[in-house]
Amino acid sequence: MTTSSAGTAGASPASSGFVVSERTARLRAETALFMRDHVLSLVSHDLRGPLNAIHSWAYVLERKLDANDPNTQRAITGIRSGVDQQVKLLETIVDATRAETKSLALAYAPFPLHPLLDETVDEVRTGLARTRGVEVTIDSQLATEQLNGDRERLAAALWLMLTFAVEASAEGAMVRLTAHADTGAWHAVVTYAPRAAALNDPALPHVLEAFARKQAGEPREAKRIAWVFALCKRVAEAHGGSFEQGEATDGEAATLALRVPLSAASPR
Structure with a gap:
């Protein structure tokens, strides 16, 4: 051992003396x-759960609401489209950016x-x-x-x-x-x-x-x-x-x- x-x-901790x-x-x-890259990984991981839940609930609402109401259908389509856009951003920007240290x-x-x-x-x-x-x-x-x-x-x-x-x-x-x-x-x-x-x-x-x-x-x-x-x-x-x-x-x-x-x- x-x-x-x-x-x-x-030693005196003076900023001027530190090079x-x-x-x-x-x-x-x-x-x-x-x-x-670690923060990006956390962002990617922590956002996917809520986004998946929103996407699933959008389908539930679609089955429950009036299929003949155009405003309702546009709202549901907008929700699903927004979720898809966020997932694509995670895949093309967040996940791609942290690839350097991921492997x-x-x-x-x-x-x-x-x-x-x-x-x-x-x-x-x-x-x-x-x-x-x-x-x-x-x-x-x-x-x-x-x-x-x-x-x-x-x-x-x-x-x-x-x-x-x-x-x-x-x-x-x-x-x-x-x-x-x-x-x-x-x-x-x-x-x-x-x-x-x-x-x-x-x-x-x-x-x-x-x-x-x-x-x-x-x-x-x-x-x-x-x-x-x-x-x-x-x-x-x-x-x-x-x-x-x-x-x-x-x-x-x-x-x-x-x-x-x-x-x-x-x-x-």
């Missing part, structure tokens, strides 16, 4: 892309896990965490374990988990990454104490979009994640794994958990 940390808690690296800017853009291409190759953790944590530490005065630590039980998967995609998911935790943490707080591997999977858990004020204070330096941070603090339906974590969820599921966002109460410990099979195989 190895434990490492870097003292960033004493976004090229890689961070790219990861931020990818996060926004996956979030957009996520992965570059599979075996790689050691521990260096991935060190590199990603170091990137978050030297960027936002140091500027915000947040300490990021690693508690890893990994040794020589390898994972067959897309290293860059998994690094992006881990980066997002850590970055959000730092964004949500007050100055002087600690973000902890715990990692281990069992017989079948790699587990990475980020623990932090969310503070709404830290997450949304415009005077503090931020990497993630203001809209994403605001939505992450709103109540979530059962089993749904905050939109900002769409990249984490999509990357995990593309590898045959899972991503879970624990319940977050202001000032209390919260978790973000990633599980990915060690022997994930690329689709044939």
